[in-house]
Amino acid sequence: MLELAILGLLMESELHGYELRKQLADVMGWRAAVSFGSLYPALNRLEREGSVKAVESAEAPPGIPSTGSFSGEVAAFRAGRRGASVRGPRNKKVYGITPEGERRLCTLVADPADDERAFPLKLAFCRYCEAPLRVELLRRRRDTLARRLDEHRASMSGHSAANRYLRSLREHDTESIQRDITWLEGLLVDETATDAEPGFQTRRADGTKGH
């Protein structure tokens, strides 16, 4: 799921790991506070499989009147040892998404496993996929919750009787699920109402800098 988050953010702008993490925390909040220990390996994995690739960081180092890519080269040289030429001024490695990666993004959104962690992430980035896939995502989630609601009601009798905390928890739970379903149904209506719109959003044209 981390991969989905990475790919989704890279659709909006090219980023390096450190900032990816910040934006992820910002965009998704408490849901997806991810650590470097999993972020960097994930980036390497995605790079190996061709979903992202390191790009020249277009960022001109401040303080030096930008004599072409010279200063960047120096920094890369001084930084030494690793991926070398793609490292930016501050030893940064800026990533961009590839066409392969865009396909992977939609594959991940299409993946039927949407638990509480995965779904919000999918929803946040599904705008880069085609409409039918988005509808499918919303329907699937709604159906999952509907099924859960049934189970919930089925097992309402019995256990809760002796435990007022458990009873309250379950009632609250039931209401929450109902609200979620209503919300999803609203999103589905929006989705079908606007299906005359352009199919899906593409990423920013190459060259336009995000942020």
Place this chain on the structure above:
Amino acid sequence: MLELAILGLLMESELHGYELRKQLADVMGWRAAVSFGSLYPALNRLEREGSVKAVESAEAPPGIPSTGSFSGEVAAFRAGRRGASVRGPRNKKVYGITPEGERRLCTLVADPADDERAFPLKLAFCRYCEAPLRVELLRRRRDTLARRLDEHRASMSGHSAANRYLRSLREHDTESIQRDITWLEGLLVDETATDAEPGFQTRRADGTKGH
């Protein structure tokens, strides 16, 4: 957290692993569907540390007119190889909670780390702890959510603008958190309103068979 669930269920009745799992699924529903691969090791862990102990299963094997513990002994013998004498007819190992385990239960409820997984479990079993601990639990959770709500609002501007899915997700999220807080506040009121009640519930007296 699995340990809390085990201890909590054992407060109500003596159980063996297999049924523990069923009841857990029943009581907590989708939240805590646990696998044997983690359940049995957890039970062994708890037994080693003295929080639970294997007990004679009082269950008389049906079809045999119960000539004392004879048939049980035979089954245990035939079952062979392991913990031997505490195994019931069907090679079951029935566990009960110890005083040590009861203390451990309250320690776990008191533990300040309550994420989305842990809190419902704590709430479900906090009735075995003393009132101040319960109040503390509810307050802590409410405060956590209140803080989250603030952060949420702080970062509302910006990102959501271009993404109607993300915007909707956040709005829904905010409302959900507010509802949760209101709910918790209600529970807190109940808690302080009923503090003339007997301190806390103890487990069933030894010998009374649950279920």
Place this chain on the structure above:
DNA sequence: GTCATCATGTAAGCCGTTACATGATTGC
């Protein structure tokens, strides 16, 4: 006698975390 279910466990692996190590850059 065989199949479904009950019952207990082990092994491998996934996905994430914390803690640690390293070094560049900026501000003072």
Place this chain on the structure above:
DNA sequence: GCAATCATGTAACGGCTTACATGATGAC
């Protein structure tokens, strides 16, 4: 020059899952 922050990584570990292995019991 020193601390704070930016930036990238590695190592160890944790908790849980899946898949596998084993065997008892009951229904038919």
